[in-house]
C-alpha cells in the first residue's frame with residue numbers, strides 16, 4: 001500500500017488529485033486540511049494539516065511514501081516546507097505545486113521567493129518533482145476569484161495589458177501530480193505546465209460569454225488597480241505575477257500534460273462547457 005498525503009485537499013488541485021489517487025489500487029490517501037471536518041471526499045481519510053500548526057505535522061506525515069505540497073503563499077514558505085520535509089522519511093517522494101515564477105531570474109524579494117521555495121524542495125534530500133503551472137481555469141468559477149464578477153457584473157477585470165495566457169485546467173495539474181507521486185520516472189524533473197492554447201483576454205471573455213449565456217467583457221486594469229485592497233507579501237507577489245503576465249510570461253504553451261498524463265490538456269472551451277452554470281447570473 002502506498003500512503004500519500006495531499007496537502008490542500010479542499011483546493012483546486014488537491015481535490016481532483018485526491019479523487020484520482022483514490023481510484024487507484026493500492027493507494028491510501030490522507031487529505032490534509034486545516035478544517036478536516038469539511039473534507040468529504042469518498043475514500044479519503046481527512047487529516048488535520050495547517051501551516052500554522054507544525055505540532056500536527058508528525059501525525060500527518062507518519063508513514064507516508066509521498067506528499068503533495070501545495071505551496072503556502074506566505075513569506076516564510078521556504079522555512080515551513082523545509083521543516084515539514086525534514087520530518088519525513090528520506091525516501092518520501094515530494095511533489096511541489098510551484099508556479100511560473102519559480103524560474104524567475106531575480107534573487108531579491110519578491111522575485112527570489114518562488115525560486116527559494118523550489119530550492120528548499122530540491123535540497124531536501126528527498127526525491128522531488130516540481131510543477132510550474134500558469135493560471136488555472138478554475139479562477140473563473142471560484143467565488144474567491146472572478147466567479148461573481150463574471151456571473152453578476154458581466155466582466156473579467158484583469159490586468160492583461162494585451163498579453164495572452166495559456167489557461168490550464170487544475171484537473172490536468174492533478175493528473176500530472178498523480179503520476180509524479182506514485183509512478184517512477186518523474187524524480188528530479190521540473191514540469192512547466194500549461195493549457196493547450198494561448199488566449200488573449202478579449203478572446204477569453206468571448207468564451208466566458210458563450211458559457212455564461214450573457215455578455216462578458218474583458219476590462220483591462222492597471223496592476224495598481226488589480227492589487228488594490230491587498231498589502232504586504234500578498235500585494236508584492238500579485239504585483240510580480242501581473243507584471244509577468246503583461247510581459248507575456250504566462251503565454252507559453254507546453255505539451256507536458258499530454259506527455260505525462262497520456263492525453264491532451266483540456267481546452268478552455270471544454271472546461272467551460274462543463275462549468276457554464278457556475279457563470280450564469282445569480283442576482284437577476
Ligand SMILES: NC(=O)c1ccc[n+]([C@@H]2O[C@H](COP(=O)([O-])OP(=O)(O)OC[C@H]3O[C@@H](n4cnc5c(N)ncnc54)[C@H](OP(=O)(O)O)[C@@H]3O)[C@@H](O)[C@H]2O)c1
Pocket residue numbers: 007008009010011012013014032033034035049050070071072073097098099100133134135136137139
Ligand atoms: N490559482 C491559480 O491560478 C494558480 C496558478 C499557479 C499557481 N498557483 C498556486 O497554487 C497554490 C494554490 O493556490 P489556489 O489559490 O489555487 O488555492 P486552492 O488550491 O484553491 O486553495 C488553497 C487552500 O485554501 C483552502 N480552501 C480551498 N477551498 C476552499 C473553500 N472552498 N473554502 C475555504 N477554503 C478553501 C484550503 O485549505 P484548508 O482546507 O486548510 O482551508 C486549500 O488548501 C498557490 O501556491 C498558488 O500560488 C495558483
